[in-house]
Amino acid sequence: MPDHPLPFHLVLALLSTGLYFGGLAYFKLAADGMPPLRGDRPHRLAAALLGSRLWATGAVVLGGGATVQVAALTGLTPVEAQPMFLAGLAVLLVFAVPILGERLGLREWGCVLLLAAATLLFARDASFGAPLGAATFRTRRGPRRPAPRASWRWCCPRCSRRR
Secondary structure, three states: OOOOOOHHHHHHHHHHHHHHHHHHHHHHHHHHOOOOOOOOOHHHHHHHHHHOHHHHHHHHHHHHHHHHHHHHHOOOOHHHHHHHHHHOHHHHHHHHHHHOOOOOOHHHHHHHHHHHHHHHHHHHHHOOOOOOOOOEEEOOOOOEEEOOOOOHHHOOHHHHHOO
16 A cells, blocks of 8 residues: 555545535435334335336435445555545535535534544544654654554563463
């Protein structure tokens, strides 16, 4: 894996979240047009879901989002992809407020601000290719090396006596 993520994989990570939330928006639109469904009538439930083109489209779009996410994670570490996945929540706002007609209250907008702050902190911490805390360390002279692994047996004096 390269030291820095490819921009293509970053775009895929953002696109995957957008597709996934797009599929969920299709599910909501399909549910609004369906009669009330109950789980104790599985045949009726399956007939209503499979007979709805909106629901089927949502399933395809959601599956596409999951597939694109797998493609994005082939070129990114989860730490590098996390800011892009969080930034994809902005796509959810675009779907929820103007398209689905959801009204957000003060608490929900506060959560949006917290998610935006979390996205910025994740992006700052990931810094794409820099050493991450205890995952790697740099010696005074020489390249980065993996940090020494701590064995579960050596977590405390009591555990180190049991071999």
